[in-house]
Amino acid sequence: MTTPLLDHAVRMHGLQKSFGAVRVLHGVDLTVERGQAAFIIGPSGSGKSTLLRCVNSLESYDGGELWVDGYLVGAERRGDRWIEASATLTASRRARIGMVFQRFNLFPNMTALENVTAGLRMVLKQESKQAFERGRELLARVGLANRADSYPSQLSGGQQQRVAIARAIAANPSIVLFDEPTSALDPELVGEVLAVMRDLARDGMTMLIVTHEISFAEEVGDVVHFIDGGKVAESGSPSAVIRHSNNPRTAEFLARIRKPG
Amino acid sequence: MTTPLLDHAVRMHGLQKSFGAVRVLHGVDLTVERGQAAFIIGPSGSGKSTLLRCVNSLESYDGGELWVDGYLVGAERRGDRWIEASATLTASRRARIGMVFQRFNLFPNMTALENVTAGLRMVLKQESKQAFERGRELLARVGLANRADSYPSQLSGGQQQRVAIARAIAANPSIVLFDEPTSALDPELVGEVLAVMRDLARDGMTMLIVTHEISFAEEVGDVVHFIDGGKVAESGSPSAVIRHSNNPRTAEFLARIRKPG
């Protein structure tokens, strides 16, 4: 696959999305550079999940442009018309985008190793031996070398989420999307997942992360986008957005998150 | 109902509980005085939920004594033998104990007002008019006077949990049990629930609260019990247990909770 010249991992321009009559995304402009750890924060219902789901084509969008790794995602051009992408095109684009879900969504009937290598074996059609070798490497990277043969039901929430991360990065994606990866975890188990994500960021993995873990965003983020009402309300370095924001909505939101009660 | 002389709201002595071969509670000694806001903290799997469920007779126990408001709960004495309490005795004891669940467990086919008054109408057989009057007072107390006729599905998580709290205190219980009342909530919604609990504590409601919200326990708690491996490992004032504990397990647990990662 030839790498396009542009440096953007993700670029969206004027992205719009409605569910029936309700418009959820009101024209989002957002760019993620290669190697960035980009965070999205914002109030509940502001459209953060919908945005990530559009990037991964789990939702279609109604207008705007969405480029991942230099390729149009979710749409095709036919002359002047932009039309929804076909299922096969979407699948091939998606193979280069990893996604980690809030509720892990591991395949319960597969072991950790089988989960991690499912894409390699079933989509990329690698041979089992080769795929499993790579799978073990990945599991080692998330600190689960010794749990390769465990089923998800035999793993703690934190371990399940680490397997899910390994699965998401298995096919060397250009970007990994995280949708509140720790919010379904017991507080005690949050740390181990954040540790893995911190390592990935350090290794230069491009990541787009929706989270409520503000201090983690501050520590690890290259850039933070604050989304409100289906638009990017503010973008900037973590310290700019989180510590020194002038935007009253941002301040209000952060106050509510920080000091419960 | 005559009030017994003793001042304990809850007193347990040597409480033991096994699930099959696995012993979960290894002889718990714990006392809650009237008017106390008592917190239970401890690692996942240490038996916190099981303990609360025993107090409310949602689990039977295998050995030990458990007194609530001066009455034996979950067991009856027949001469020298202690036997499990009958279903009707248990139900009558339970009516004096409120419980708030992690997942709210509101009755989805009843409005907020009907939920709050279900016990008054169906168990205490109060007349509807009287019960609904009291129900409105309770809803006002948790800040939901204007949502009386909403169904749970029309309420946010925080609002649902406040309805659940109103339901738990409707019958003037001697004690209200809380099992991680905020852990199923979006971070933004945690505050409103804690605010209601803070008010209850201020009004002198006896409460036994399992939570991971350490700062809330510190702020509101009269006493904090640290449970580890099915035993009370440490008890004391919030500052003693949370700030100045000598117990290495407590310290380790708090470190993990506080600094994720």
Add this chain to the structure above:
Amino acid sequence: MTTTTDIESSRTTGPGPRIHRRPGARIFSTAVAVLAIAVVLGIAGIVVGSGTIHWEIIAQYFFAPVMLNGVATTLMLTVVSLAASAVLGTLLAAMRISGNPVLRTIASAYIWFFRGTPLLVQIVFWFNLGLFLPRLDIAGFTISTNSLITPTTAALLGLFLNVSAFMCEVIRGGLLAVDTGQTEAALSIGMTPRRALLRIVLPQAIRVILPAAGNLAIDLLKATSLVYVIGTKEILGTVQGIAAQNFYVIEMLIVASLWYLVLVSVASLGQSWLEARLARGIGAAQPPAARPNL
């Protein structure tokens, strides 16, 4: 696969393009619809065009009083045995989920036996109970079994006992579908287990039970046709009796089919209506309807 126009351009101003639905799906839909209509019309054309069917016979008998009697009997058998089985089925379901192993075993054995033997055999057995038990002694009175067990009683008894076994499973499924948290919440406000089951769990279980019970009712509607072996004249028995006289067998079977289609459709509509009614105020509390992206 990737055309050059899909390589990122650097345009970042102006409103983004509108994304249109793929036309392919619409074309495919239309093609399939046309094909389906063609198949249905084709079959209808063959059946009608063959000229073998005497439509006037169908018209003549469809509303004949004897047919309407048959329909009424079918309805009566269905409604009565369904209602009765709701009671026995609930009892059996409560037994099956109870902590008491003896009750569980009894309920399981009942279900095994009544699900395991054909309804036809059960109906014939009850009809001929007098063969084994010439008279019943009830409270000092002796009564001849045969005067007690009319064909209708036998039919109802057979249908009711059989369908109760299925109803039990339906109700049990409904009870298990209600989150345990509901029971716990009910207990925590002081309800006894029995009251929690009846007042809190059952009303919610109904939403799960109804669709399955609807299927059961539809099956039962057609299963009642079996009682024609003991001479209870419901729809199928009636048309067969007529067909044996006039030999318009296919026509009479069409009459029966049409009646069954009418009854089943009405039953399905009633079921949908009830489901919608019961979902009031609950709808959104359920997990959002699965949207398999397939």
Add this chain to the structure above:
Amino acid sequence: MTTTTDIESSRTTGPGPRIHRRPGARIFSTAVAVLAIAVVLGIAGIVVGSGTIHWEIIAQYFFAPVMLNGVATTLMLTVVSLAASAVLGTLLAAMRISGNPVLRTIASAYIWFFRGTPLLVQIVFWFNLGLFLPRLDIAGFTISTNSLITPTTAALLGLFLNVSAFMCEVIRGGLLAVDTGQTEAALSIGMTPRRALLRIVLPQAIRVILPAAGNLAIDLLKATSLVYVIGTKEILGTVQGIAAQNFYVIEMLIVASLWYLVLVSVASLGQSWLEARLARGIGAAQPPAARPNL
């Protein structure tokens, strides 16, 4: 209600007392068990003691070659039409949950028609297809419909098309029971929607489908008895043929019942075994089995 001994004492030392199970439950269990056994023995006693049943006839015919043939036919009809309906049922289920309204409508119409008309009529219709369509032209060859549609073909066709409608609903229920997150996860690793359905969703749906499909198989096992009208001799047809000769009607019905009980029990055991096998490694991932405190 509260006895003085239940008022709190101030003892706080020594190990707590052991709490014993309530004896009441045990006494009740025993009483119910005794009663149930008495009822079953009583009925058995009446049936056996009446002296009307010729057990030697039952024994004689149970393993008679003609019976075994009937059993084999029943099994063949069940297995073949169940297997075929799994394919058509999956297709229909995929149509019913698809986003395409045309496909959905077609599938719904199919289900409406085949669930709404009695199986008996459907079987007779296929058997007499030649009435409407005397010959079929397939790829230039003209073939007489009656020589193509043997009684067995007609039986299989009727059973298969009918049971497919029910199978569709069973499979659809299974597909919907799999969390959407599974599909999304499958798509996110680059699977096409079709592959996600086949490789990820279906294997998990099987666990939900199997119990319901087991019930369907059991119903089908008994429904095959209807094909005796077109002269296919399965269990019920066989015993009725024998009874028409020797007039041991009740005995022959008992023979049929016993065979059905055997087949249904074996099918149920097979189903449990399969369910257990499929649950391997998944068991604990499911929500813990509901424990209604009732």
Add this chain to the structure above:
Amino acid sequence: TPFKVETNMKATADLASRLPSDIKAKGVLNGATTDGNAPWSFIDQATGKPAGVDADLINEAAKRLGLTVNWSDVQFTAGIPGVQSGRFDFYVSAMADTLAREKVVDFIAYSKEGSGVIVPKGNPQKIAKMEDLCGKKVSIVTGSLFPDIVKKLNETCSTPVALTETADQTGPYLAVASGQADATMNTYGVSNYTLKTATEGIQTKLELSPVALFAPANQGIAFSKTTPDLLAALAGTMQGMVEDGTYKKIMDKWQVGDGALNPILINAALF
């Protein structure tokens, strides 16, 4: 010229030459019958093949035409449409030839049957004439002619007959044996044969009442109205069997000689 079927027309041996050529070429007649009507038609459990008067007569006629019969055992519900669709060349099962039925199919009438009343052994209700059935429970087979007879009887009864029906031949016998019904009606030949040959089973608990035979009817073999030539050939051949005595021998063998016809008739409904 195609054969024209006329009511009450007598079969003659020369009709035998009318056998359609395609059937002659195949050498096979597809016949359908329903089990459970001994001695007319039933399946011999030993051989699994149809036996009785119908099978003997038709097998013999077919043989004379150089054909063999390929028998199927189906219910009435499949038998009549089967004849109409050409799946079967004829359907025979102790059926009465009636005017209503002649609108749909053609019959070769080959025997005459009256009906009798069957009661439990010892005739506990002392049923000796039709009127004794008033107020009693009578069980009959669905689709038979008896409901009309009972309806007529009821016009003279103070308390009407309580009529129940069952789907197959064994049902009424079972009902009478279990006391569920007081009596049943059936064609004389069937009752007589069943009760006489019984050595075991429920029919040993039954007997024919002294009620005089009633409702005489001709029994017929049903053919599609589209195959008059086949009907003609078979009818003619059977007439030949009447004339050379084979027919009577078969009827006597099954103890139904009383109902023998001479000549064989075509579409000979009595009501």
